[in-house]
Amino acid sequence: MSDPLLSVRDLKTHFRTDEGTVRAVDGVSFDVNRGETVCVVGESGSGKTVAAESITRLVSEPPGEIVGGEVRFDGRDVSEMSDRELRSLRGGRVGHVFQNPQSALNPVYTVGWQIREAIQLHEDVSDAAARERAVDLLDRVGIPDAARRVDDYPHEFSGGMKQRVVVAMALAPNPDLIVADEPTTALDVTIQAQILRLLDRVQEEFGTGILLITHDLGVVAEVADRVVVVYAGKVMEAGDVFEMFDDPAHPYTRALLDCLPGRGDGATTIGGSSPSPTDPPAGCRFHPRCPHAVAECRAGDQPPMNPVGEGESEGEGGHRVSCVHFGPGGDPSVVRGSNGDGETRGDANDVNCGGETR
Numbered sequence: 301m302s303d304p305l306l307s308v309r310d311l312k313t314h315f316r317t318d319e320g321t322v323r324a325v326d327g328v329s330f331d332v333n334r335g336e337t338v339c340v341v342g343e344s345g346s347g348k349t350v351a352a353e354s355i356t357r358l359v360s361e362p363p364g365e366i367v368g369g370e371v372r373f374d375g376r377d378v379s380e381m382s383d384r385e386l387r388s389l390r391g392g393r394v395g396h397v398f399q400n401p402q403s404a405l406n407p408v409y410t411v412g413w414q415i416r417e418a419i420q421l422h423e424d425v426s427d428a429a430a431r432e433r434a435v436d437l438l439d440r441v442g443i444p445d446a447a448r449r450v451d452d453y454p455h456e457f458s459g460g461m462k463q464r465v466v467v468a469m470a471l472a473p474n475p476d477l478i479v480a481d482e483p484t485t486a487l488d489v490t491i492q493a494q495i496l497r498l499l500d501r502v503q504e505e506f507g508t509g510i511l512l513i514t515h516d517l518g519v520v521a522e523v524a525d526r527v528v529v530v531y532a533g534k535v536m537e538a539g540d541v542f543e544m545f546d547d548p549a550h551p552y553t554r555a556l557l558d559c560l561p562g563r564g565d566g567a568t569t570i571g572g573s574s575p576s577p578t579d580p581p582a583g584c585r586f587h588p589r590c591p592h593a594v595a596e597c598r599a600g601d602q603p604p605m606n607p608v609g610e611g612e613s614e615g616e617g618g619h620r621v622s623c624v625h626f627g628p629g630g631d632p633s634v635v636r637g638s639n640g641d642g643e644t645r646g647d648a649n650d651v652n653c654g655g656e657t658r
């Protein structure tokens with residue numbers, strides 16, 4: 301198999317604050333292959349945005365610092381790139397779409413000008429040709445009357461239309477990877493579905509890799525090929541979307557999935573609160589809230605990523621979980637329920653289904 305498009309290994313991004321060191325991302329690994337959609341899920345403050353920003357080193361240093369690990373894009377170590385190379389990577393081969401479209405658009409230029417810039421930064425094309433492509437892109441992201449709207453300023457677009465412009469801008473240089481951080485939370489569900497469909501079409505046409513950060517497990521079910529579940533800066537579970545929804549392994553994942561309509565009782569909340577980002581618990585970071593925690597979960601480091609299924613590969617692509625019950629000598633039925641079909645699920649787990657998992 302060829303190298304993954306993006307490979308993140310044991311990434312650690314910390315912030316030095318007056319309250320202490322915030323271990324926002326604390327040893328996170330995942331891959332994104334060409335043409336694949338990987339979703340990162342986890343509750344607020346778990347480090348999703350910081351991980352996404354660390355890929356092209358967008359985290360402001362200080363207070364942030366990438367203190368460990370490795371990010372490889374198309375085989376190249378991103379930490380070895382010059383500032384010039386990094387700038388051309390961002391908004392070039394890696395397109396970012398952030399939660400707030402406002403921050404991605406410059407209010408003093410027309411959207412057409414900004415998309416042209418995004419094209420011409422990476423390609424030697426004439427103004428006329430770039431403008432034509434800008435119109436075409438606006439049209440493709442579903443902006444009506446694109447030939448006229450191309451000369452409008454960002455403030456002349458509604459929130460949903462603005463986010464489409466941002467997507468058009470990210471797509472302008474034909475990126476190999478799109479990193480989209482909650483690109484649709486601020487949008488109504490119809491527009492959200494349209495944007496997701498658009499990304500899907502682009503992916504099909506160009507084989508683009510997509511890293512999508514979202515709270516919304518409904519979106520995950522719809523678009524993900526693989527899922528990475530993060531909690532307090534650590535990966536709890538990763539794997540194929542079907543395997544993960546069919547046989548969720550980590551108690552945290554199971555609690556999250558219980559919030560989906562038609563699963564669990566849909567009304568539970570995770571008891572307790574997120575751990576302190578400056579002083580996270582030893583052992584599994586989820587243990588203080590886990591109904592299945594045993595002594596082994598409370599000491600040492602986060603458990604290694606154990607294969608979930610029989611004969612499951614230990615590699616980056618397989619279904620793996622950071623839980624001692626799936627480790628050597630462990631008994632997964634403790635988590636799955638004695639008959640293995642998850643019947644005990646939902647009783648002690650209290651995951652907040654409101655707010656974050658809209």
Ligand SMILES: Nc1ncnc2c1ncn2[C@@H]1O[C@H](COP(=O)(O)OP(=O)(O)OP(=O)(O)O)[C@@H](O)[C@H]1O
Pocket residue numbers: 315317322323324342343344345346347348349350351363364577
């Ligand atoms: N500039 C900063 N200075 C200090 N701490 C920060 C900074 N940026 C992020 N953090 C901390 O890093 C942790 C991870 O934040 P992050 O924004 O990545 O979470 P998230 O998973 O994206 O959450 P959300 O779903 O709310 O967007 C949080 O504890 C946050 O407070």
Ligand code: NI
Pocket residue numbers: 348349350481
């Ligand atoms: Ni975020």
